[in-house]
Amino acid sequence: xxxxxxxxxxxxxxxxxxxxxxxxxxxxxxxxxxxxxxxxxxxxxxxxxxxxxxxxxxxxxxxxxxxxxxxxxxxxxxxxxxxxxxxxxxxxxxxxxxxxxxxxxxxxxxxxxxxxxxxxxxxxxxxxxxxxxxxxxxxxxxxxxxxxxxxxxxxxxxxxxxxxxxxxxxxxxxxxxxxxxxxxxxxxxxxxxxxxxxxxx
Numbered sequence: 336x337x338x339x340x341x342x343x344x345x346x347x348x349x350x351x352x353x354x355x356x357x358x359x360x361x362x363x364x365x366x367x368x369x370x371x372x373x374x375x376x377x378x379x380x381x382x383x384x385x386x387x388x389x390x391x392x393x394x395x396x397x398x399x400x401x402x403x404x405x406x407x408x409x410x411x412x413x414x415x416x417x418x419x420x421x422x423x424x425x426x427x428x429x430x431x432x433x434x435x436x437x438x439x440x441x442x443x444x445x446x447x448x449x450x451x452x453x454x455x456x457x458x459x460x461x462x463x464x465x466x467x468x469x470x471x472x473x474x475x476x477x478x479x480x481x482x483x484x485x486x487x488x489x490x491x492x493x494x495x496x497x498x499x500x501x502x503x504x505x506x507x508x509x510x511x512x513x514x515x516x517x518x519x520x521x522x523x524x525x526x527x528x529x530x531x532x533x534x535x536x
Contacts, residue, residue, distance in 0.1 A: 336387060340364075340371050341413050349421040353518040355507040359490055362403040363416070370408030370479070377401035386407075388413075392483035403486075407479030411461055411496055418495050420524035429529040430536070431494075448473050449497065450516040459500040462516075464528075465491030466535040494531040495523070 348356040367488060378384045383391055383398055388410050395403050427435050427442055439445040445464070450476040453462035462478045467490065474489035476482065482491045497519055504515035 336385065338371050338374050338388065338409055340368050340417065343416055345421050350419060350522055353521050354419075358502075358504065358506045361506075362412075362502060367408070367412040370405045370412065373401065374405035374409050377405055389483065392481060393485055395484045396486045400507075403484070404479050407484065410483070411479055411481050411498065414493065415496055415498050418524055418527055419519075419522040420527070421522070423524045424521040424524065427525045427529065429526075429531055429533070430527070431529040432530040434471050434532065445473075446520055450513065453497050453499045453516045454513050456499050462497045462499060463489065463491065463493050464495040465493040466532065467491035470536070492535045494528050494535065 340363075347359040350359060368535070377399065378386075378391075381398070383406075384404055386394075388406065389408050391398075392410055395406065398406075420456065432442075432534055435442055435445050439448065449462050449464060452473050453480055456462060456475040456477070457489070458477065461479075461481065462475045463473065465472055465474070465482050472491050474482065474491065476484075476487060476489050480487055481496065482489050482493050497516065499512060499516070504512065508515040508518075
């Protein structure tokens with residue numbers, strides 16, 4: 336199948352001041368677009384050309400690095416954009432809220448552990464909140480890997496990934512990754528994350 340760049344449900348300036356307009360514009364139209372374009376080139380004429388992105392992630396070990404890197408980049412960014420929403424943030428909702436309290440004790444403890452996963456990821460990568468064996472779990476992956484990949488050390492059904500590549504924050508936050516990680520929670524679409532959590536159950 337041919338992969339395409341998903342449209343955003345909000346304008347590039349809608350996540351200000353937490354994510355600036357220029358970063359959003361470049362991140363979506365340049366970085367994510369490049370992952371899509373390069374993925375389509377890498378899978379052309381191969382078995383992977385007929386696979387959806389989820390199936391591709393689950394059998395990524397069968398394919399070259401270009402498919403892993405660009406396929407991961409496409410999947411990761413697609414879930415990232417839809418987990419964010421202007422005027423979002425606030426408190427978790429529904430069954431996810433109950434699971435967060437049961438697993439971490441509080442939403443503040445969840446944020447602290449997620450932020451630590453992102454802050455301690457050396458170089459580029461992602462911090463993830465996911466479901467493993469019916470329980471919430473936090474981990475991180477390098478580069479554009481994700482917990483769906485059959486080669487991932489960190490395996491779960493992801494419901495929220497935070498991009499900690501420098502291109503996600505450097506124009507506004509420079510080397511202050513921790514500040515970016517703190518700010519991102521002002522944009523988390525908890526209703527969407529709860530829907531993902533419910534789907535995992």
